[in-house]
Amino acid sequence: MQPKDYLSARALENLSREVNWRDLRKTLSKPYDSVTRPDGRINLGLAESTLMHQELATHIKANFEIDLAAHLTYGSGPNGSPLLLQALSRFINRRFGPVIPVTGDELIISSGLAAAIDCLTWNICDEGDGILVPQPFYAGFITDIELRSRARVLPVSYRRKGRPYHLLDAFDPEITHQALQDALEKYDRSGVKIRAVLISNPHNPLGRCHSTRTLQEIARFCQLHEMHLISDEIYANSTFRNPSCLDAEPFRSLLSIDLASLIHPERVHVLYGMSKDFCANGLRLGAVHTRNAALREAMATLNIFSWPAYVTQDMWARILLDEPFIEKFIGLNQDRLANCYTTFTSFLDKYEIPYLPGGNAGFFIWTRLIREPATRTPEAAHKSVLSLKEELLGACLSNGLFIRDGAKYFDEAPEGGWFRITFTVDEHILEVATTRLLKSLRETGLLCES
Numbered sequence: 232m233q234p235k236d237y238l239s240a241r242a243l244e245n246l247s248r249e250v251n252w253r254d255l256r257k258t259l260s261k262p263y264d265s266v267t268r269p270d271g272r273i274n275l276g277l278a279e280s281t282l283m284h285q286e287l288a289t290h291i292k293a294n295f296e297i298d299l300a301a302h303l304t305y306g307s308g309p310n311g312s313p314l315l316l317q318a319l320s321r322f323i324n325r326r327f328g329p330v331i332p333v334t335g336d337e338l339i340i341s342s343g344l345a346a347a348i349d350c351l352t353w354n355i356c357d358e359g360d361g362i363l364v365p366q367p368f369y370a371g372f373i374t375d376i377e378l379r380s381r382a383r384v385l386p387v388s389y390r391r392k393g394r395p396y397h398l399l400d401a402f403d404p405e406i407t408h409q410a411l412q413d414a415l416e417k418y419d420r421s422g423v424k425i426r427a428v429l430i431s432n433p434h435n436p437l438g439r440c441h442s443t444r445t446l447q448e449i450a451r452f453c454q455l456h457e458m459h460l461i462s463d464e465i466y467a468n469s470t471f472r473n474p475s476c477l478d479a480e481p482f483r484s485l486l487s488i489d490l491a492s493l494i495h496p497e498r499v500h501v502l503y504g505m506s507k508d509f510c511a512n513g514l515r516l517g518a519v520h521t522r523n524a525a526l527r528e529a530m531a532t533l534n535i536f537s538w539p540a541y542v543t544q545d546m547w548a549r550i551l552l553d554e555p556f557i558e559k560f561i562g563l564n565q566d567r568l569a570n571c572y573t574t575f576t577s578f579l580d581k582y583e584i585p586y587l588p589g590g591n592a593g594f595f596i597w598t599r600l601i602r603e604p605a606t607r608t609p610e611a612a613h614k615s616v617l618s619l620k621e622e623l624l625g626a627c628l629s630n631g632l633f634i635r636d637g638a639k640y641f642d643e644a645p646e647g648g649w650f651r652i653t654f655t656v657d658e659h660i661l662e663v664a665t666t667r668l669l670k671s672l673r674e675t676g677l678l679c680e681s
């Protein structure tokens with residue numbers, strides 16, 4: 232017998248998949264540091280932001296101490312620390328503008344949103360059931376929905392015969408409705424039971440926000456077809472002013488839209504977390520807001536396996552309760568996001584590299600690094616987009632830069648050549664990163680300068 236023969240069929244199936252972290256561990260093993268490791272790798276592939284690390288660390292150090300009774304016992308169990316439930320509901324009521332104020336007992340605290348999505352999926356889907364996710368979408372949804380619950384992500388395509396494809400269709404209410412309807416019919420024919428629609432708002436990877444009309448349209452669709460509506464709002468406060476697009480759609484939480492006539496409140500679930508808006512991916516804190524009491528109970532039962540330490544829950548709580556600090560923190564973060572966005576898009580503009588303009592949220596820019604053959608060297612002009620992508624990703628890695636292939640996000644633009652590039656690192660690192668990107672583009676014949 233081989234060691235693998237001792238594993239379950241589920242485990243073997245997961246081992247056969249391309250699982251993010253197996254490859255990422257190696258890719259990220261020698262991170263760049265301008266002093267200690269200048270030849271290390273710069274990570275513009277993951278959605279991480281270091282922009283507010285210092286401020287966050289300073290606040291935690293100054294304001295946090297271990298509370299023996301609350302932190303070293305089981306506390307109040309897996310639902311969440313009472314302090315965090317109170318602090319987070321207050322924060323949501325202040326910053327998300329909910330139509331009906333949110334209360335602490337409507338929240339479930341999880342160790343990161345990945346765990347929250349896994350737990351939510353497990354509780355609304357049986358094995359083989361599906362969740363509709365409009366394309367392109369955050370790659371981690373596949374992991375979160377499929378690895379343990381064994382439900383299925385059902386990509387919702389925006390490509391139609393006879394109509395040119397446009398990335399911004401993902402934000403159009405009528406086109407989105409039609410895309411969902413077509414997907415429903417397609418997956419229905421294959422016999423999958425569809426349980427929910429999952430969106431990210433602000434959008435990962437496109438870095439824009441959904442309009443109220445689009446959200447209403449999706450809600451109407453979910454109610455009509457008896458589905459849950461899950462809105463992942465992990466970038467809710469990571470929005471910023473884009474001077475070249477002053478009329479960009481502002482972020483509106485699903486909680487702030489009166490959906491009473493459109494969908495049952497028990498079907499609507501909003502996800503939030505600490506990873507992005509607080510620049511703290513490593514603290515592993517997430518939250519689900521739902522007015523579905525049965526679902527909350529069911530999630531709390533399962534949360535026994537993945538509730539986060541009360542120490543970290545209360546770190547977040549103390550930050551959230553310090554309202555003057557948090558308002559300043561978010562404002563400063565948004566200014567820094569805007570600066571980094573401008574720096575990176577100025578670089579792209581200078582080299583005429585196309586990207587989806589009008590971004591005002593998130594940590595990344597959707598960038599087309601492989602353009603038409605006429606923009607490449609004669610040698611590269613003959614190559615396929617697929618082989619150029621592989622060459623470019625390889626060149627970037629050997630030049631100490633990690634970026635992400637758009638295909639990972641179920642990109643369906645017919646021309647191909649798109650990548651998601653994170654811009655939320657300190658300006659001096661961004662400068663080194665753009666130098667490395669240019670070098671990689673030149674080496675692969677993708678930058679033909681006269």
Ligand SMILES: Cc1ncc(COP(=O)(O)O)c(C=O)c1O
Pocket residue numbers: 278342343344345346369371431435463465504505506512515516517
């Ligand atoms: C849209 C979206 N949802 C969820 C996550 C996962 O967040 P967490 O670090 O809380 O697991 C990410 C992380 O990139 C994300 O971009």
